[in-house]
Amino acid sequence: MSDARLFDALFGAGNHEVVIDGHFVAGPARLGGTPVAVIGSWDAAAVDGDLALAIAGEILRVVEADTGTTARPIVFIADTQGQALSRREELLGLNGCFAHVARCVDLARRAGHTTLTLIHGEAVSGGFLAFGMLADRIIALPDAQVRVMDLRAMSRVTKIELERLQTLAKASPVFAPGADNYWRMGAVSTLWDRADGHWPAMLAAELAEARKVAGQDVRARTGAERGGRKLAAAVAAEVAGG
Amino acid sequence: MSRRISYFEASARARVATLADERSFTEFCPPAQRRTSPHLARLDAPVAFDDGVVVGSATVAGRPVLIAAQEGKFNGGAVGEVHGAKIRGLLERAAREKPAAVLLLVDSGGVRLHEANAGLIAISEIMRALMAAQAAGVPVFALIGGSCGAFGGMGIVTRLCDEVIMSEEGRLGLSGPEVIETVKGVGEFDSRDRSLVWRVTGGKLRRALGEATRLVDDDAAAFRAAAVAALANHRNAPGDLASLKAAQAALTERRAAHPDTRDGLEVWRAIGLPQPEAVPMLAADTFNQQLAQLATEA
Numbered sequence: 001m002s003d004a005r006l007f008d009a010l011f012g013a014g015n016h017e018v019v020i021d022g023h024f025v026a027g028p029a030r031l032g033g034t035p036v037a038v039i040g041s042w043d044a045a046a047v048d049g050d051l052a053l054a055i056a057g058e059i060l061r062v063v064e065a066d067t068g069t070t071a072r073p074i075v076f077i078a079d080t081q082g083q084a085l086s087r088r089e090e091l092l093g094l095n096g097c098f099a100h101v102a103r104c105v106d107l108a109r110r111a112g113h114t115t116l117t118l119i120h121g122e123a124v125s126g127g128f129l130a131f132g133m134l135a136d137r138i139i140a141l142p143d144a145q146v147r148v149m150d151l152r153a154m155s156r157v158t159k160i161e162l163e164r165l166q167t168l169a170k171a172s173p174v175f176a177p178g179a180d181n182y183w184r185m186g187a188v189s190t191l192w193d194r195a196d197g198h199w200p201a202m203l204a205a206e207l208a209e210a211r212k213v214a215g216q217d218v219r220a221r222t223g224a225e226r227g228g229r230k231l232a233a234a235v236a237a238e239v240a241g242g
Numbered sequence: 243m244s245r246r247i248s249y250f251e252a253s254a255r256a257r258v259a260t261l262a263d264e265r266s267f268t269e270f271c272p273p274a275q276r277r278t279s280p281h282l283a284r285l286d287a288p289v290a291f292d293d294g295v296v297v298g299s300a301t302v303a304g305r306p307v308l309i310a311a312q313e314g315k316f317n318g319g320a321v322g323e324v325h326g327a328k329i330r331g332l333l334e335r336a337a338r339e340k341p342a343a344v345l346l347l348v349d350s351g352g353v354r355l356h357e358a359n360a361g362l363i364a365i366s367e368i369m370r371a372l373m374a375a376q377a378a379g380v381p382v383f384a385l386i387g388g389s390c391g392a393f394g395g396m397g398i399v400t401r402l403c404d405e406v407i408m409s410e411e412g413r414l415g416l417s418g419p420e421v422i423e424t425v426k427g428v429g430e431f432d433s434r435d436r437s438l439v440w441r442v443t444g445g446k447l448r449r450a451l452g453e454a455t456r457l458v459d460d461d462a463a464a465f466r467a468a469a470v471a472a473l474a475n476h477r478n479a480p481g482d483l484a485s486l487k488a489a490q491a492a493l494t495e496r497r498a499a500h501p502d503t504r505d506g507l508e509v510w511r512a513i514g515l516p517q518p519e520a521v522p523m524l525a526a527d528t529f530n531q532q533l534a535q536l537a538t539e540a
Contacts, residue, residue, distance in 0.1 A: 024362055058489055063483055085422045087431045088504045091442045091495060093453055095416040099401035100489055103479070106373040107486055125353075125362065126416055129395055133366040143417035158355050160285060173282045174323070175358045187363045216368045219363060220327070229360055230326040234369075235277055239270045239297055239331025241339050 006141075007038070009199050010075075023047075024054045025077055031204055037062045040077025040118075040132075045069055047127035048084035052097040055131055059104040059218045063111050071112035073207050079120045080127030099128035102206060113116060116203075116210045119144040119179065119188070137210035138187060140179035142194040147177030173228045186223025247462040249387040250411045254296050256526075257347050259467060260462035261385075262300035262309065267297040271328055279322050281357035290316045293324040297332045299341070303357055303470045308336050311347035314390040320354030321395065325335045326364020328432035333371035337378040342473055344375060344382045346403065351418060352394015365395030372402050376479050381405070385465055386412035387458075391443065393418045401453065405472040407465060408445035408454040409452050410526065415443040439524060441506035446521055450509055451496070459526045514539075 002077040007018045010132040017097065018030035018038050023045035029036050041057045045051055061075070083094060115133040119128075122145040132138065148154075151169065154227065162178055167178030173184040192199075192207065201232055220236060223229030247260055258267055271277050272486075273291035282289045294316035299308050311327045312319035329346070336344045353361035372382055381404040386392045391413030392400040400406055400414060408414065419442070434439060434458035441447060448454035455477055458464035503509060508520035514536055521529065 015311065049493070053490065053494055053497075058485075060483065060487055060490060064487075067483070083416055085417050085425050085430075087422060087442060088502075090417060090419075090422070090431075091446075091503060091506065091509070092500060093401070093415075093448070093451060095397035095414070096453055097493060098398045098402040098416070100486075100493060102369055102398065102402065102479070103489075104486055106377075107481065107483065111483075126394070126398070127477075128357075129362065129366055129369070129398060133363075134370060139252045140464050148353055148362050149355065154355050154358065155494065158285075160356075168284065171279070172284065174360050177357065181359055182363075185359055185363055187359075187366070217367055220330075220367060223363070229323060229363070231277075231280070232323050232330075232360070232364065234329035235271065235327035236334065236367075238275075239275075239328050240334040240338070241270070242335065 010203055012200055017163070017169040023051055026058045031207070033128060033201055034073070034204070036073045036075050038075050038077060041080045041127065042077065044079060044081045044121055045127065046082065046084040047080050048089055049092060049094055049097045052101050052130060056101045056104045058115070059108055063108050063113065066111070066113070073114040073116065073210070074108055076115065076117040076132050077120055078117050078123045078124070078128055078132030080124060081122060082124040083126035098126065101130045102134055105131055109136070114207055114211045114214055118209055120147060121145070125149065133187065137188050137189045137216050139192055139206055140183070140188045141192055144179045145177065146179045146182045146188065150177060158230055181228070184226045184228030186221070186226060188227055246324070248460050249409060249462045249465050250293040250389060250460050252462055253315065254313040254347065257297055257462065258300070258309055258311050261345065261347070261466050262302060265305065267298055267300040269311070270332070271294060276450060277324050278359065279324050281322060281360065285356055287356055293322065293328070294319060295325045295328050297420050302345070302466070302473060304452035305342040305473050307343050307345055308332050308341050309345045309347065310350065312349045314388045317354055319350035319388070319390045320352060321350060321361045323360035323364060326361060326368060329380040330364065330367045330371045333368065333375045333382070336380045339381055340378065343476070345383045345400070345469060346379060346382060348384050348386050348392040348396050348400055349388030350392060350396040351390050351396070353460055354398055362395065365399065371401060376404070376481065380396070381476050381478065383407060383469065383476070385463060385469065386414055388412065389459060391415070402479065405456065405476050406448070406454045406470065407456045407458060407468045408448055409458055409460045410440065410445040410446050411460045413440070413443040414443050414453065419443070419502045429505045438505070440522065444506070447509060449507035449529070450513060450533065457526045465524070472487070473486045515522055
C-alpha cells in the first residue's frame with residue numbers, strides 16, 4: 001500500500017512538492033522552517049538499474065545543489081519488494097548499480113547531509129540494502145514489513161521445516177520477518193505507532209537524533225543493548241583491536 | 243618447480259597461505275577463540291570455529307595488508323552475525339592502522355538465511371565500514387575465483403572495491419541464477435546451462451564490462467601476482483562529486499549501449515572481439531591481450 005497522503009502527514013499539506021513517478025519518488029519539502037530533500041522508491045518497487053540510477057542521480061543533484069550552502073537533510077523513502085530479478089539486470093551488473101547508489105549516500109554523508117530512512121510499505125533484502133539501510137537513522141512507519149525472505153521460502157532453502165521455523169521465530173529476532181525484529185537488532189531506530197501523534201514534530205526530533213550519530217555506525221551497539229544481536233559489536237571490536 | 247594450485251578448489255586458509263608472504267600471516271579471532279554462530283547452533287546446524295571466515299594481517303611482497311577469506315565450503319560462505327562482524331572489524335582496523343590494502347577473498351552466496359536479519363544488517367555494516375576505510379585512504383581489493391562466486395550483498399560489497407581481481411571461474415552478480423530461475427522460470431535463466439551462467443556472470447564478461455579490473459587464470463600464483471600488481475598500481479574508488487557524476491553517466495550509457503542484451507556473447511560481439519564464440523575457451527592472457535588491442539584501436 002502506497003498512499004500519497006503520507007507526505008501530507010509528514011510535512012503538512014502545502015509544505016512539500018514530492019512527485020511520484022511510477023516507482024520513484026522525489027522532491028523538496030519543508031519541515032517547519034527547515035528544507036529537506038525526499039528521495040526514494042515507491043509502491044513495493046522491484047529495484048532495477050533504472051530506478052537505482054534515478055535514486056543515485058537525485059542524491060547527486062541534491063549534493064551539487066547544496067554545495068557551498070547548508071546541506072539539507074535527506075529523507076529516504078524505502079518501499080521495495082527487493083531487487084529486480086532478471087538475467088539482463090544480472091548481465092548488466094545490477095550489483096554495481098547498487099554499489100553506486102551506496103557511494104552516493106556515502107558522499108552525501110561526507111558532504112554534511114543528515115540521512116534518515118522511513119520504511120513505508122515493505123523493505124526487503126537487496127532493494128533496501130542499496131540506500132535505505134545506509135542512513136544514519138531508520139524509522140519503520142506503521143504496518144511496515146522488513147525482511148530478507150518469507151519463512152516459507154526460507155524453509156525451502158534451508159531445508160528446515162516451516163513449523164520449526166515458526167516456533168523458533170517467536171523466540172528469536174534473528175531470522176523472522178518484522179520491523180520489530182529489526183528494532184531489536186538495532187537496524188531500525190524507532191517504530192512509529194499509528195496511535196502516536198504529530199508526525200512533523202516526530203520527524204524533526206528523529207532528524208536531530210540522526211545528526212548526533214552522523215558518520216558513526218551505532219547499529220551493532222544498539223542491537224546489543226536491545227538484546228537482539230549479542231555478538232556483532234563484541235566480535236567486531238575484538239578484530240578491530242586498538 | 244612448484245605445482246599449480248587451483249584457486250577454485252583451494253580452501254580459504256590455503257588461499258591465504260598462497261597469497262601472503264611465507265609465515266607472515268597472523269589470524270585475529272582465530273578458531274581457538276571458538277567464535278561460533280549461536281544461531282546455527284540453535285537450529286542444530288553445523289557450526290565452524292571460525293564461522294566460515296578467516297581474518298588477519300600479513301605481508302604481500304613485503305607490504306602490510308589485512309586479509310579476510312571466506313570459506314565457500316561452509317554454508318556457501320554466507321554472511322551471518324559473527325562472520326559479518328569479523329569482516330567489519332577488519333575494515334575498522336584498516337581505517338586505523340592504514341595498511342597498504344585490505345584484500346577480501348570473496349567466496350559467498352550472500353546473506354546466511356539461517357540468520358537472515360543479522361546477515362543483512364552485517365552486510366550493510368560491512369558496506370559502511372568499507373567506504374569509511376576508503377575515505378581514510380586505504381584501498382580495498384576483492385579477489386573472486388571460488389565456487390560460490392560473489393553474490394547477494396557480497397556482490398554489492400565487491401563492486402565497492404578499488405580493484406576486482408577475477409578468474410573466469412569466479413562469478414559476480416546479485417541474484418544467483420537459481421533464484422531467478424525459481425522465481426521467474428527456466429526461460430528467464432536456466433541455471434543448469436553452465437556455459438550460459440558463466441557468459442552472464444563470469445570473469446570474462448565482468449572484465450569486458452570493466453567491472454573486474456584484472457582477469458587471471460584459475461591459479462593461486464596468478465591471483466597473488468595480480469594482487470602484487472594491484473598493490474603497486476591500483477584504481478581508486480570514485481569518491482567525490484565529479485567522479486560519481488562520471489560513474490552515473492557511464493552506468494546510464496552502458497544500459498543504452500546494450501539495450502536488449504541478455505547474453506555475454508552479445509557483449510563480446512558488440513565491443514568487437516574478433517571471435518566472440520571462442521571467448522569462453524580463451525586463456526586469460528589471450529583474452530586480456532584482445533581487450534588491450536581493442537582499447538588501442540578505439
